[in-house]
Each structure stands twice: as C-alpha cells, then as structure tokens.
Amino acid sequence: MMVVAVETSVSQNNLTFFSDYLIASLRLSIPLAFAALGGLWSERAGVLNIALEGMLLTGALVSAVTAFYSDNVWLGVLAAAIATGLVGIFHAYLSVTLKVNQLVSGLAINLVAAGFTSFIARIIFQNRTTEKLPTFTTIAIPGLKDIPVIGQLFFNRDPLVYFLILLVILSIYLLFYTNLGLSIRAVGEYPRAADTAGISVSRVRYLCVFLSGCLCGVGGSYLTLAHVGFFAEGIVAGKGFIALAAVIFGRWHPLGAALACLLFGATEALQLRIQALNVSIPYQFLVMLPYAIALLALLGLAGKSTPPSALGLPYKKESRDN
Numbered sequence: 001m002m003v004v005a006v007e008t009s010v011s012q013n014n015l016t017f018f019s020d021y022l023i024a025s026l027r028l029s030i031p032l033a034f035a036a037l038g039g040l041w042s043e044r045a046g047v048l049n050i051a052l053e054g055m056l057l058t059g060a061l062v063s064a065v066t067a068f069y070s071d072n073v074w075l076g077v078l079a080a081a082i083a084t085g086l087v088g089i090f091h092a093y094l095s096v097t098l099k100v101n102q103l104v105s106g107l108a109i110n111l112v113a114a115g116f117t118s119f120i121a122r123i124i125f126q127n128r129t130t131e132k133l134p135t136f137t138t139i140a141i142p143g144l145k146d147i148p149v150i151g152q153l154f155f156n157r158d159p160l161v162y163f164l165i166l167l168v169i170l171s172i173y174l175l176f177y178t179n180l181g182l183s184i185r186a187v188g189e190y191p192r193a194a195d196t197a198g199i200s201v202s203r204v205r206y207l208c209v210f211l212s213g214c215l216c217g218v219g220g221s222y223l224t225l226a227h228v229g230f231f232a233e234g235i236v237a238g239k240g241f242i243a244l245a246a247v248i249f250g251r252w253h254p255l256g257a258a259l260a261c262l263l264f265g266a267t268e269a270l271q272l273r274i275q276a277l278n279v280s281i282p283y284q285f286l287v288m289l290p291y292a293i294a295l296l297a298l299l300g301l302a303g304k305s306t307p308p309s310a311l312g313l314p315y316k317k318e319s320r321d322n
Contacts, residue, residue: 053240059220088213
C-alpha cells in the first residue's frame with residue numbers, strides 16, 4: 001500500500017510540474033503572439049515592421065502609466081493600443097508616404113522608444129521600477145476549468161488570453177475568407193495589380209501598420225498588467241525580435257505564428273526551470289536559449305519560408321500620363 005501511495009504521489013507531482021510548465025509557457029508566449037500577429041498584418045500588406053520591439057515597449061509603458069494613475073487595467077490597455085497605433089501610423093508615414101527604407105524606419109523607432117520610455121519611467125515612477133500596478137484577474141469558465149491540465153491552461157486565464165485566441169481565429173477568417181483579406185494580400189504580393197484593380201495601396205498599408213501597432217500595444221500591456229504587474233526598463237527584452245522570427249517561422253499565417261510563439265514561450269519557460277533546478281550549466285547559456293531558437297527559425301531550419309513578394313518595397317504609383 002505504501003509503494004502504491006508513493007507512486008501515486010510521484011505521478012501527481014509529475015502532472016503538477018507538467019501542468020505548471022505548460023501554463024508558464026502559455027503566459028510567456030502571449031505578448032509574443034500579440035506582437036507577431038501585429039507584425040503579420042503589417043507584412044502581409046508589404047510593410048516590413050521590425051519596430052515591434054519599440055511598439056511593445058511603448059505599449060508596456062503607456063499601459064503602466066495609465067493604470068498607475070487611473071487604477072483601471074482596461075484604460076491601460078486602451079491607452080496602450082492607441083499610443084502604439086499612433087507609432088504605427090508614424091512608421092507608415094515614413095515607409096509608405098516618404099518611402100524611407102523600412103528597415104531604417106523600424107530601427108529608429110526601436111531606438112527612440114528605448115530611450116524615451118526609460119526617460120519617462122524615471123520621471124513618473126522616480127526609479128521605483130517595482131511600483132505595483134493593478135493587474136487582470138483570471139476568469140474561470142465553469143465546468144471546462146476542471147478538465148485535467150487543459151482546464152487550467154485554457155479555461156482559467158485572464159481576459160487577454162481569451163481575446164488572443166479569438167483574435168487568431170478572426171485573423172485567419174479576415175485574411176483568407178474576406179474581400180478585405182484578399183485586398184491586403186494583393187497589396188503585399190502585387191501592389192501594382194491591386195492599384196490597377198482600384199485598391200488604394202497606401203490606404204491598405206496605413207490600415208495594416210496601424211493595426212500592427214495597436215496589437216503590439218495590447219501585447220505590451222499584457223506584460224505590465226497581467227504578467228508581472230510592474231514596469232521596468234528593458235522589460236521587453238528582445239521579445240519584439242522573437243515575435244518577428246515567429247512571423248517568419250509561422251510562414252506569415254496567424255495560426256503558424258501563434259504556434260511558433262508558443263514554442264518560443266515553452267523554450268523560455270524551460271530555461272527558467274532548468275535554472276531553478278541548479279543544474280551545473282552557466283546560466284548565460286540558458287538565458288540565450290530562446291534567442292538561439294529564434295535564430296534557428298530565421299535560418300529556415302524548419303523549412304524555407306516565402307515572404308510576400310512586395311515586402312519591404314515602397315510602391316510608387318505610376319502617373320496616368322505615362
């Protein structure tokens with residue numbers, strides 16, 4: 001009887017460890033997935049957006065400041081979405097209207113966001129980077145939350161997780177089963193043909209880059225208002241670049257990008273648990289594990305990814321006189 005009890009206890013501990021690991025993987029993948037979906041919408045329209053890092057950071061700060069003064073998490077999310085949407089419009093203005101190199105534009109936004117958010121955070125929080133913020137509470141779905149492992153993973157989460165799941169489904173539908181999605185994909189693949197068909201290339205690209213910024217803002221707000229509960233300098237820690245890798249790894253498909261983010265989240269959760277076990281491996285190697293996986297994805301080890309044909313290329317409307 002004692003042997004059976006011990007085996008049962010070990011089995012329960014293993015199940016608990018596995019369940020906790022899956023939950024941690026999901027939590028770590030949520031901000032990545034919001035940013036990846038944002039990057040996907042922008043790049044499907046032909047605008048390269050490496051400013052995901054700066055947009056995430058902007059969203060994290062704006063949501064933290066708004067929630068800090070209003071004590072309302074939803075106002076924080078809304079303010080973050082609007083602020084980063086405006087950053088997206090600025091990126092679209094540089095890339096689409098002024099036809100600035102999209103890589104340079106994205107890098108500039110990242111650098112400005114890194115310095116500006118640090119400056120504002122030090123003024124508002126007065127170096128109190130651990131200032132406690134209001135956070136989202138979990139919403140349990142009766143009945144479904146009691147399913148072993150899966151219940152706690154998917155049906156006892158905060159509202160932004162449910163929103164992300166709906167967003168992935170909605171993105172698939174809009175991109176591949178509606179006229180809007182057809183127009184976006186046409187602009188990203190053959191902008192001249194889309195223009196000839198009466199589709200405004202610049203309008204579609206502005207819309208998609210604005211949406212990209214809004215989604216990054218929600219992802220940044222998840223970091224501060226659901227994941228950690230405070231804002232700190234460098235809180236994004238390269239997640240925007242990992243999200244960009246997830247877009248490529250997922251072959252510019254919403255479900256593929258979301259699953260790639262889950263893989264990267266699982267990798268980060270794994271390195272955190274290995275560190276907790278005090279394994280005799282330099283922690284620096286463990287910390288770089290998620291980024292190494294992202295590099296392997298960019299190298300195309302999971303198969304060659306074909307980007308939209310007009311990605312990163314500015315479109316110049318031909319004069320009717322020519």
